[in-house]
Amino acid sequence: MDINPQEILAALGPRSGPAFVYDLFLYVIFVLSLITMFAQSDKQMVPTLLIGGAAACSVIAKLDIIPAKAFGMLIVNAGILVLPLLTAGITQAKKTIPLCVIIGVLGAIHFAMFWFFSQRS
Helix, strand or coil: CCCCHHHHHHHHCCCCCCHHHHHHHHHHHHHHHHHHHHHCCCCCHHHHHHHHHHHHHHHHHHHCCCCCCCHHHHHHHHHHHHHHHHHHHHCCCHHHHHHHHHHHHHHHHHHHHHHHHHHCC
16 A cells, blocks of 8 residues: 555645635644643643544544545544543643633534535435
């Protein structure tokens, strides 16, 4: 199996049409997740891994590895919604809680939009 870096970069770039809105949400979720990951203390491994899972789910959703109407894509989008909220609940770094909640709200909006417009029909 040949892996072409140009194809990966093309898949990570913004798409046109209605998919641009999904991409915008995923970019913001990914960047905020990275900021939150680096803001966690060194002793907080579980919250760091959870928010890293949310960032990984946003990359998986962006690359369209799983077909849009598959159950796996529903799980990936649910991960984008749930993992930041779990992180907000269990972290001891109080400065990251608002970021986690913002990521969770953006994940909920993305989840609802993607389900309503892409998965439902």
